[in-house]
Amino acid sequence: MKFICDGLVLSDAAVTVSKACSTKTTTPVLECIKIGAQNDVVTLLAYDGEISIEKKIKADVLEEGEICVNGRFFSDFIGKVSGMNVVISTGDKGLEIRYEDSESFMQALPASEFPSIKGEAGEEYFEVKEAALKALISKTVFCCATDESRPILKGCLLETEGGKLHATALDGYRMAVSQCEAAGGNGNVKIVCPARTLTEISRMLEGGDETLKIYVAKNMLFVSVDDTVLTSRLYTGEFVNKSNIFPPAFSTQFCVSRAELIESVERASVLIRGDKNNLIIFEVKGGNILITANSEIGNVSECVKGEMSGKELKIAMNGKFMLDALKALDEDKVKLSFNTPIAPFTLENKDSQESSYLILPVRTTA
Known part of the structure; x- marks a missing residue:
């Protein structure tokens, strides 16, 4: 195999594909990018057992062939020569x-x-605007679990209806629910997609008004954006x-400036x-939220004014969970809804109910 191509184009492709290289494996080839050259097209492919990413780029192919090389080292190295033409052989x-x-x-393998990847698009699909999907992912994926105790919670439930x-x-501690307009499809789809997959799809998208078609078949998801296939x-x-x-x-309930x-x-x-x-x-x-925090370093006590209805309440929570939800909302005013100090509470935009966040409070001895 031998080809000549622009270093920047190759670097961008390697970085994109390397996201699917395994970092925890006893099978060395799953840490690799498979590079193939044929008919003036170079194909880069990586697969970690869950996600595969393939990207095609134009190149001057002098000799056809294919080989596997460690993805992390290759993408990092090519990034250092991205301003030059490179010859790969x-x-x-x-x-x-x-x-x-x-x-x-x-070194190469x-x-x-390299394992065979069967990624044919199925007949079932749904369509959504790129910008809408990118926003939907950013509003929900951070609430997915990261541990292995309940693997299905490492994914996000996607449903098309109406x-x-x-x-x-x-x-297990917080929940995100959001929705956007679907641009089309051939039926109602209900899947649990890995959070990591959604993150990589979001990275692939420009976030414009183009319509993206996502295929589903036999517990597999298939999406193509320009010359990249996931x-x-x-x-x-x-x-x-x-x-x-x-x-x-x-x-x-309490309405306040976000x-x-x-x-x-x-x-x-x-x-x-x-x-x-x-x-x-x-x-x-009394129409205020008194926010307090105490540690060995010191303490904070602040008052934020708003519009209150209902009973007075004192509740403890994880500050990071609260910030994540607040930053995912997008209106000037948000609404917080409570029941008791030990019951879950919710956050949402004051006017739009497209996104809602539920957080479990923290029980304290005080």
């Missing part, structure tokens, strides 16, 4: 990289060791029923940095 030492008057070598795409994510496994099993979690009514509340919680969070629960306390009383 195979030789006795493995992969040869020539640039200007220099050359380097990397035979392409025959011309809407609904997303639900939770980790294929991912989907999680199987029963996802949590969100209707059983959100309280049907609330005894206390910016003011973010600033106050951020200041309170400074002194509890490193605390296990990031504990802050809200005392809702």
Whole structure:
């Protein structure tokens, strides 16, 4: 194999594909990018057992062939020569990289060791605007679980119904529910997509008004953006029923400036940095929220004015969870809804209910 291409184009492709290289594996080839050259097109492919990413770029192919090289090292190295034309070839030492008057070598593995990827698009699909999907992912994916205790919670439930795409994510301590307009499809789709897959799809999107078609088949997801194709496994099993979690009514509601509340919680969070629960306390009383935080470093006590209805309340919570939800909302005013100091509470925009966040309070001995 031998080809010549622009270093910047190759670097961008390598960085994109390397996101699917495995970092925890006993199979070395899963840490690799498979590079293939044929008919003036170079194909880069990586697969970690869950996600595969393939990207094609134009190149001057002098000799067709394919080989596997460690993805992290290759993408990092090519990034350092991105301002030059590079010549990539195979030789006795493995992969040869020539640039200007220099050359380097990397160990390589035979392409025959790379697993076969079956990523054919199925008949079932749904369509959504790129900007809408990118926003939906950013509003929900941070609530997905990161541990292995309940693997299905590492994914986000996506459902199409009534011309809407609904997303639900939770980790056992908080939950995000959001929706956007669906641009089309051939039926109602219900899948649990890995959070990591959604993050990589979001990175692929420009966020414009173009319509993206996402195919689903046999617990697999298939999406193509320009010259990049992503294929991912989907999680199987029963996802949590969100209707059983959100309280049907609330005894206390408080409307407040989102910016003011973010600033106050951020200041309170400074002194509890490193605390296990990031504990802050809200005392809702008389049209104000008194926000307090205490640690060995010091204490904070601030008052934020707003509009209150219902009973007075004092509740403790994880400050990081509160900030994540506040920053995901996008209106000037937000609404906080409470019941008791030990019951879950919710956050949402004051006017639009497209996104809602539910957070479990922290029980205190005080």
